Amino acid sequence: MAIQRSFVLRYRENGHVRFQIPSEACDSAAAKALTEKLLELDGVYRVVLYRRQQKLSIRFQETICEFESLVKQLYQILAEIKKTGLFNPKPIAKSRLWKVRAISNKAKPGPLDWFKRKYTDAKDTVHAAKVVGKIGLKKPKAFLNDPEKAVIDFLNDILVLFLIKLHWQHITQQWIVKPFKYRYEWMAIFYMFYLLIRSRKK
Template identity: 35%
Template sequence: MTELPSPDSLARQVVVRYRGDGHVRFGLPAALCEEPHATAIEDGLRGLDGVYRVTLYRRQAKLSVFYDRHACDLGDVARALHGLLGGLAGAAPGKPGVAGRLRAADPRPWLKRQSERAKTWLAEWRFKARLMKDVIAYHPQMQGIFSERAILGFMNDLVTFYLIKVHWDLITQKWLKSPIKYRNAWLSTFYLVFLLVRSRKQAAKKQ
């Protein structure tokens, strides 16, 4: 493990590579991409309220952070990262023995993280596939596939899938865990579902 310089020196080496709506990507010095510093940065930023995805790409020396801009902003993320740099730089590096090096090389934590990511990805696509199957099964207007009603129904489904994809991480990691806090988002969701169901019922009556 490389001994880290002072927090101010580390902060000067951190640059913002990309800044978007609820997403920021930093370029980090190589020393921060080594273990256990990289894992400490990921775990520390995940603990910030509003942050729902953190990935540090070790080889590319890039840190990607997704956050809910209604719960925190870029300044909060930057301050949290700077605080983590101070903690890492102030920690005594030490020289682990043979047993310590063997524990550091243990692939089981990495395999566990990859397994959890794979399970999350699989559950997400199972849900989307089941939802798509239900929507396709409930399409009486597909008899006239080029009719105005069929095109409008298809576009409504397309918008629904897009909204699910864009907000999937927020739904699973924030909205479901704190429904009262995100009640406005849930009210909007229920209203959109109501409009979609009503549109389907009206289309079925006209058949």
């Protein structure tokens, strides 16, 4: 059976899909190749492959890459990776058999894993808000003189931090490596920082 049929769509909303994937795609080399190739697609800005949970999460911009086009390109990528042999089962050394057995004996991930991920994301967001809040508290007169502008500046900082976190993987793995290809994204970043600095000037 083709490996494409083993990718089962479990969740879909605007700009976000999640697949249940086979164990062959969870090998470290195969997972890395699949993630890198998906990030090269226009419109795809975040790819997370959970190897233990055997899940693949893809976030994309539907205005650039429609769902049907994304699926077709995903199937094409799987076919290319299959030709390289990365999906073929790897022989397991006897010294590692006990590790494989220990992993197989573990309980399947449940709601606790989901709560852990959400807790980590929430903790990072709260930490970022504290940092921004401390910076804002250094100038209490600004809040007293113009509370509306102080609140807007604070929300702008939160938005910038959120956007950086959301696109960080894409920035480090794609935009920096190929700056000319993603020149429009870099222009958007520079313009965003220009607006942010300009809003702070009196």
